[in-house]
Amino acid sequence: xxxxxxxxxxxxxxxxxxxxxxxxxxxxxxxxxxxxxxxxxxxxxxxxxxxxxxxxxxxxxxxxxxxxxxxxxxxxxxxxxxxxxxxxxxxxxxxxxxxxxxxxxxxxxxxxxxxxxxxxxxxxxxxxxxxxxxxxxxxxxxxxxxxxxxxxxxxxxxxxxxxxxxxxxxxxxxxxxxxxxxxxxxxxxxxxxxxxxxxxxxxxxxxxxxxxxxxxxxxxxxxxxxxxxxxxxxxxxxxxxxxxxxxxxxxxxxxxxxxxxxxxxxxxxxxxxxxxxxxxxxxxxxxxxxxxxxxxxxxxxxxxxxxxxxxxxxxxxxxxxxxxxxxxxxxxxxxxxxxxxxxxxxxxxxxxxxxxxxxxxxxxxxxxxxxxxxxxxxxxxxxxxxxxxxxxxxxxxxxxxxxxxxxxxxxxxxxxxxxxxxxxxxxxxxxxxxxxxxxxxxxxxxxxxxxxxxxxxxxxxxxxxxxxxxxxxxxx
Amino acid sequence: xxxxxxxxxxxxxxxxxxxxxxxxxxxxxxxxxxxxxxxxxxxxxxxxxxxxxxxxxxxxxxxxxxxxxxxxxxxxxxxxxxxxxxxxxxxxxxxxxxxxxxxxxxxxxxxxxxxxxxxxxxxxxxxxxxxxxxxxxxxxxxxxxxxxxxxxxxxxxxxxxxxxxxxxxxxxxxxxxxxxxxxxxxxxxxxxxxxxxxxxxxxxxxxxxxxxxxxxxxxxxxxxxxxxxxxxxxxxxxxxxxxxxxxxxxxxxxxx
Ligand SMILES: Nc1ncnc2c1ncn2[C@@H]1O[C@H](COP(=O)(O)OP(=O)(O)OP(=O)(O)O)[C@@H](O)[C@H]1O
Ligand SMILES: [Mg+2]
Numbered sequence: 001x002x003x004x005x006x007x008x009x010x011x012x013x014x015x016x017x018x019x020x021x022x023x024x025x026x027x028x029x030x031x032x033x034x035x036x037x038x039x040x041x042x043x044x045x046x047x048x049x050x051x052x053x054x055x056x057x058x059x060x061x062x063x064x065x066x067x068x069x070x071x072x073x074x075x076x077x078x079x080x081x082x083x084x085x086x087x088x089x090x091x092x093x094x095x096x097x098x099x100x101x102x103x104x105x106x107x108x109x110x111x112x113x114x115x116x117x118x119x120x121x122x123x124x125x126x127x128x129x130x131x132x133x134x135x136x137x138x139x140x141x142x143x144x145x146x147x148x149x150x151x152x153x154x155x156x157x158x159x160x161x162x163x164x165x166x167x168x169x170x171x172x173x174x175x176x177x178x179x180x181x182x183x184x185x186x187x188x189x190x191x192x193x194x195x196x197x198x199x200x201x202x203x204x205x206x207x208x209x210x211x212x213x214x215x216x217x218x219x220x221x222x223x224x225x226x227x228x229x230x231x232x233x234x235x236x237x238x239x240x241x242x243x244x245x246x247x248x249x250x251x252x253x254x255x256x257x258x259x260x261x262x263x264x265x266x267x268x269x270x271x272x273x274x275x276x277x278x279x280x281x282x283x284x285x286x287x288x289x290x291x292x293x294x295x296x297x298x299x300x301x302x303x304x305x306x307x308x309x310x311x312x313x314x315x316x317x318x319x320x321x322x323x324x325x326x327x328x329x330x331x332x333x334x335x336x337x338x339x340x341x342x343x344x345x346x347x348x349x350x351x352x353x354x355x356x357x358x359x360x361x362x363x364x365x366x367x368x369x370x371x372x373x374x375x376x377x378x379x380x381x382x383x384x385x386x387x388x389x390x391x392x393x394x395x396x397x398x399x400x401x402x403x404x405x406x407x408x409x410x411x412x413x414x415x416x417x418x419x420x421x422x423x424x425x426x427x428x429x430x431x432x433x434x435x436x437x438x439x440x441x442x443x444x445x446x447x448x449x450x451x452x453x454x455x456x457x458x459x460x461x462x463x464x465x466x467x468x469x470x471x472x473x474x475x476x
Numbered sequence: 477x478x479x480x481x482x483x484x485x486x487x488x489x490x491x492x493x494x495x496x497x498x499x500x501x502x503x504x505x506x507x508x509x510x511x512x513x514x515x516x517x518x519x520x521x522x523x524x525x526x527x528x529x530x531x532x533x534x535x536x537x538x539x540x541x542x543x544x545x546x547x548x549x550x551x552x553x554x555x556x557x558x559x560x561x562x563x564x565x566x567x568x569x570x571x572x573x574x575x576x577x578x579x580x581x582x583x584x585x586x587x588x589x590x591x592x593x594x595x596x597x598x599x600x601x602x603x604x605x606x607x608x609x610x611x612x613x614x615x616x617x618x619x620x621x622x623x624x625x626x627x628x629x630x631x632x633x634x635x636x637x638x639x640x641x642x643x644x645x646x647x648x649x650x651x652x653x654x655x656x657x658x659x660x661x662x663x664x665x666x667x668x669x670x671x672x673x674x675x676x677x678x679x680x681x682x683x684x685x686x687x688x689x690x691x692x693x694x695x696x697x698x699x700x701x702x703x704x705x706x707x708x709x710x711x712x713x714x715x716x717x718x719x720x721x722x723x724x725x726x727x728x729x730x731x732x
Contacts, residue, residue: 423530428567431527432581432639433555433588442580446571446622 023469025276026116027216027245028109032135036092038219042066045189048092052158052192055165065178065188072182078368079306079335084280089221089252091190093135099156101142110134117243119212126458128207129154133224134214136192147205153198154209157225160196167198171229175258175286175314184284187223187256194224194255199234199265208237208270208456213253215244215279221252228259228267230293235266239459243303246276250305253279259287261295263317268296272459274466275304277333283309286341291317298454299326301336302466310368312341315349315380322351325451327463330363330395331470339368339400344377344410355386356448359395360471367399367416375406383413389447390420391440391471441468478505479542479558479646481526481678486537488518488525495521497703498537505646505678510689510714512682513700514722519682520564522700523651527561528554541647555581556588558646562636562653564682568624574635575605575619578642585643608641612668629656637665640672647678654688666691686718701729 034051036044045066049059074081100106103120114120114132123130129143131154138156147154153164161168178188195211215222230236244251253275261267267287275281281304289295297311313322324340342351357365367386388397399416421443429439445452445464452460481503488496495518503509513519525532526539528551539546546554569577579601586593596604609616614634624632633653640648650669654662669692673679681694689697689711697714699707701722706729707713 422567424567425569427527427529427551428563429569429577430551431555431561431563432577432643433552433584434577434580435552435584436550438580438584439552442572442577443569446569449571 024117024243024274025246028113030217031107031109032093032095032217033097034092034094035217036090038090039087040066040089040091040190044091048190048192051092051094054161057169058161061173061178062189065185068178069182069185069189072185074182075308078308079337081280081306083250083305084252088249089219090217091221091223092192093217093220094137095134095216096137096139099138099159100140103140106132106140110139113214113216114140114212117212117214122210122458126207126456127210128205129209131156131195131211132214133193133211133222135217135220136222138193138211143209150203151200152203152205153196155196157194157196157227158192160227164196164198167229168196168227171227171258171260173258175260175288176256176284181284183254183282184256187225187254187284190221191223191225191256193222194226195228195238196226197228197236197238199230199236201231202233203231204234205236208239210239210241213240213242215251215253218247219249219251221254224255226255226257228257228269230259230261230265230267232262233264234262237268237270239270239272242271242273242275244276244279247278250278250280253281253283255283257283257285259295261287261289261293263291263293265290266294268298269311270298270300270455270459272300272302272462272466273304273307274302277303277305277331279304281307281309283307285309286312286314287322288314288316289320289322292319293317294321294323296323296325297340298451299324299338300451300463300466301326301328301338302470304334304336306335306337308337310339310341310370312343313351314343314345315351316345318347318349320346320349322349324353324355325454326355327448327451327467328355328357328365329467329470330357330359330365332361332363334363336363336365337368338366339370341370342372342382344373344380344382347377348379349377350380351382353382353384353386354450356389356451357387357397358389358391358444358447358467359397360391362392362394364396366397367401369400370402370404371412372404373407373410373412377407378409380407381411384415386416387447388418389444390418391444437471441471444468444471479678480504480540481559481647482538482540483522483526484538484540486522486525486539487535488521489533489535490521490531494535495703496525499700499703499705501698501705503647503678503680506675507678507696508673508692508694509678509680509696509698510683510694511680511698511700511705512684512714512717514726517700518703519700520651521703523561523564523649523682526554526649527551527559552584555643555645556585560640560643560645560648562633562640562648562650564651564655566624566627566632566636568622568626570622570625572623573620574623574638575601577623578605578639581639581643604642608638611641611671612638613664614638630658630661633657634661634665637668641668644676646676647680649680649682651682652684653681654683654685662688663691686714689714699725701725702731704729
């Protein structure tokens with residue numbers, strides 16, 4: 001399958017010469033029912049809560065989080081955050097009054113946006129459910145009837161708070177408290193939208209559930225909040241895609257994603273992020289896996305000015321397994337600071353990290369990882385592989401692997417490699433008639449293949465295409 | 477019309493060090509030539525220079541193919557014009573399957589012939605590849621393996637000939653395709669090459685061993701010494717080298 005998709009993507013290369021601006025960078029005229037003033041204050045936070053008609057506890061949670069945000073210093077590690085002006089951001093933009101369950105009822109311009117991005121088509125073809133967030137609110141949400149009948153909940157997070165208040169409150173912020181880091185605190189204060197998923201015991205959602213996040217307004221901050229609960233023996237695959245128009249001024253995307261996988265459950269969270277080059281993408285993602293549960297993050301970071309994202313998995317009961325597979329592409333003016341964090345906190349837990357980064361046209365990628373094995377996590381196993389590919393002399397790559405092992409009886413493997421696009425490979429391929437650009441694209445596709453092959457065909461095609469689009473160098 | 481590869485007074489250097497010092501050689505479609513010579517005499521250098529490896533600088537001379545100036549062309553253009561090199565040391569490309577690679581190579585050719593071409597269909601490609609694999613006794617599972625990645629020495633050589641068979645060039649250079657093959661593989665590969673040989677294919681075989689030449693029967697044998705072709709003849713020249721080695725060549729042409 002992947003063999004086919006990889007080639008199809010290569011063949012499409014010729015047809016996708018149009019640049020990011022045309023394909024994803026367009027924007028529709030701004031039309032919103034409410035747009036908060038720029039800047040952050042108790043009043044703005046209270047107004048968001050008010051407008052959403054939230055219960056008192058959530059309003060207090062937000063305000064408390066805002067205090068934490070103010071108190072916490074900016075991170076001094078990772079990437080350059082000095083370009084973020086917290087006073088120059090719209091924290092809440094409400095594009096429409098009502099959420100729809102049919103695309104036909106979605107307001108024309110918003111529907112046009114998602115049509116152009118191919119979302120309704122994808123939903124029909126291969127999704128079990130789809131959501132679409134435009135600015136701060138989810139404008140469309142739908143799930144297949146049969147899954148709904150089995151008790152699967154797939155809602156935007158705001159609706160879930162209204163419709164399932166107890167379930168919601170039981171798990172809310174239990175994996176990532178607002179005190180975790182400055183941006184988690186910010187998200188906790190101004191969050192809006194995102195997905196809420198609950199999969200009941202033993203239910204398998206065979207096809208992916210997908211949400212698509214779109215920023216349209218300049219100087220906008222998008223702060224969606226996703227909470228996924230996979231009950232015992234259940235399984236789900238959730239996919240998120242993201243794009244934004246290219247503006248000269250910057251936007252901020254700062255999401256929080258919390259996942260709970262109970263005994264014997266299985267969750268996979270796939271991100272195909274394709275932000276324009278003016279987006280700061282600072283996301284906190286963390287999952288807890290209980291006994292014999294499996295948690296997988298598949299994280300494809302394409303685009304953005306700066307991404308700081310280190311999906312984490314806490315393996316808290318025996319036999320839990322965690323995986324983080326990631327691909328990052330850093331092009332001109334971009335810094336991808338990405339990685340993974342895995343904590344082995346119980347016996348016989350296993351994990352794998354595969355990280356692939358490509359730097360080109362002066363881009364910079366960093367792998368930042370933490371692997372921790374607590375005392376008592378006997379018989380645990382982990383394998384970490386991070387490979388970086390440098391496409392030219394202007395680009396840069398670094399690795400910051402951190403491994404803390406407090407238990408003797410463990411098996412840990414770690415490999416890191418940096419390679420340059422090899423003149424001999426290029427010559428060999430060209431000697432068969434393949435032109436240089438295509439040969440380069442094939443080498444890069446081959447490089448990310450170990451991650452791409454894990455994706456459903458539709459998404460691996462998308463990944464190959466996005467990477468090739470970036471390689472065209474037309475972006476930025 | 478028969479395509480002709482014409483090498484005239486070719487001088488090639490690597491990092492400023494002269495390796496080829498005036499090579500003259502003409503290979504026509506339909507002809508079989510053998511190129512022999514000591515280790516380090518410059519045979520692979522000639523092969524790389526013909527194919528356009530960027531590390532090999534042509535300081536003097538000409539290469540003409542089908543009336544075109546080959547030196548003006550990039551490696552991919554040379555390939556699409558009908559030149560082929562079976563590498564002495566094929567390069568691995570992890571993550572790219574042999575099938576994908578070949579399909580891209582075929583499509584590059586088709587696109588050259590017709591810019592509107594949509595590429596070979598999967599079914600047609602599969603049929604083509606399977607029949608060629610059968611001919612060379614290559615297990616079909618190789619199509620899905622990453623190009624030369626973890627292939628044994630002999631498997632790599634077979635895969636080179638598979639590419640030759642699939643791409644159907646006008647002139648092919650086989651750089652020590654026979655070395656590293658076991659006796660049975662040698663026969664299979666030689667028989668495979670023999671089937672391809674005909675009025676539409678000219679071959680320049682670089683080899684150290686008469687055995688391979690026994691199979692494919694070159695009409696012309698050339699001996700390279702210190703960057704020049706110094707002896708030329710028929711099959712009997714290959715036999716002489718098999719019996720006597722190269723000392724006599726060295727004695728005759730050493731310029732001390
Ligand atoms: N990349 C390179 N850098 C420096 N010297 C090189 C390079 N490639 C080839 N040479 C030198 O050029 C000379 C000719 O090498 P070449 O590979 O053409 O020999 P050959 O006739 O193919 O030998 P063999 O029979 O061992 O394959 C040798 O002295 C070799 O060391
Ligand atoms: Mg050689």
